[in-house]
Amino acid sequence: MSRRPIARSADLLRLQNEGYDLEIRSGYLLVSNVPYVTSQAAVRYDGSLISTLEMSDDVTTAPSDHRAFWTGEHPCHSDGRKITSIENPSAAQSFGNGVQADFTFSAKAQYRDYHHKITTYLGRITGEATKIDPEATALTFPAIVADGDGEVFKYVDTATSRAGIGAVNEKVAGLKIGIIGLGGTGSYVLDLVVKTPVAEIHTFDGDVYSQHNAFRSPGAPGHEELATKPKKVHHFKAIYEKMRHGIIAHDVYLDETNLHLLDGLDFVFVCVDRGPVKEKLVERLVANGLSFVEVGMGVMLVEGKLCGIVRTTTSTAETRTQAAPHISYADGDGGANEYASNIQIAELNALNAAIAVVQWKKLFDFYQDTREQYYTGFGIAAGGIVYEGSK
């Protein structure tokens, strides 16, 4: 079964986006899980409406066949009388591949497109069911399994098709992305990047996913899972591979010995605390001519309330020099001085990650970018985003 005609045909896509359980099988269009009324005046929820499908190069043309077919008992009015206005005397027939027409319907009209045709038939059939069960609906929003090889998602990205921004989304398709560090911010970066059609997401972290991590990363693990002391890269891969392919977990801390793992990537998110390590890997990214985003926050307790900065630095071939002094090489312990703090809060991690992902998408023309920001800093107390840009 191919979903290609659905993606390419405005009328089918509209039906899918509205939530109908749509399928193309044996060249027929099937709408499943349709509620209808039986001759006992009871509601069943498992009818299938079937239509022939006329296409040109995988795009629908106007339907010339006004008939439709049905799998199930013959649909009735809410009082159990057969809906005779659509009744057709044809015998039951099989169209192959499990497509079974128990009944044929005939409601003559000039159908503009398949959306018009399907919703006209369903209006008559399910409309009777809603008189008995007001909650009955054919809009079941089924999960749509992706078809074919080379798909990164295991089910279709209907958020993008519903929004009609497929062409924009395509701009990040096929990229190989690195996320260095799966701490609070890196894990939220991953949560956002997995939902884009990039080809590969390489995660780097040698750390164990511990109890405190659960309070500043997406999702909510049970204590049984924490007890197994999973590595961060494996914990997150297990979550996100339910949705997509192409997550490559590197259970390592990056250092001089393994920086070659960064070679071949198209873009990198630098989400590590340790300054000396960061220097080495930034050198490598610059040598590779890569654009990257580096994140970091500093949060302090002042007079019983938290304040500080959530910062994102964006370094590209054009903004290298201006970006460089904004990259934090402060060390993890801050020199073990009295001001050292490791305060991180999930919403600040998530905000830092969201800004980082927006910056990445700007570089790939997903978002408009009028300022070429290399510094983006959210000041918690004042609540504003301060930026420095080269435009």
Added chain:
Amino acid sequence: MAQPEERPAPEPKTVTIIVNGRRKSVPKNDDLTFAEVVALAFENPPTGDGVQFTIQYTRGHGNKPAGSLVEGQSVKPKEGMEFDVTPTNRS
């Protein structure tokens, strides 16, 4: 009885700025350097390897009311100007 001669109030030579949520008084007409802002934020600023601060400000002068400072840069203070000063290495 002769009234004392009225004099205009002397123009204040300082402005109050806010650094990490705390009010600080600084000379009005001198530019604030990166190091001076760090010193205002921390009584004993740490030094040495592994120390680096991020500074950003808002409510500054009209030509550039918001921005950042890196080492070597300075900015003219303004009454009510707000500074955030912190290492930003946590992720």
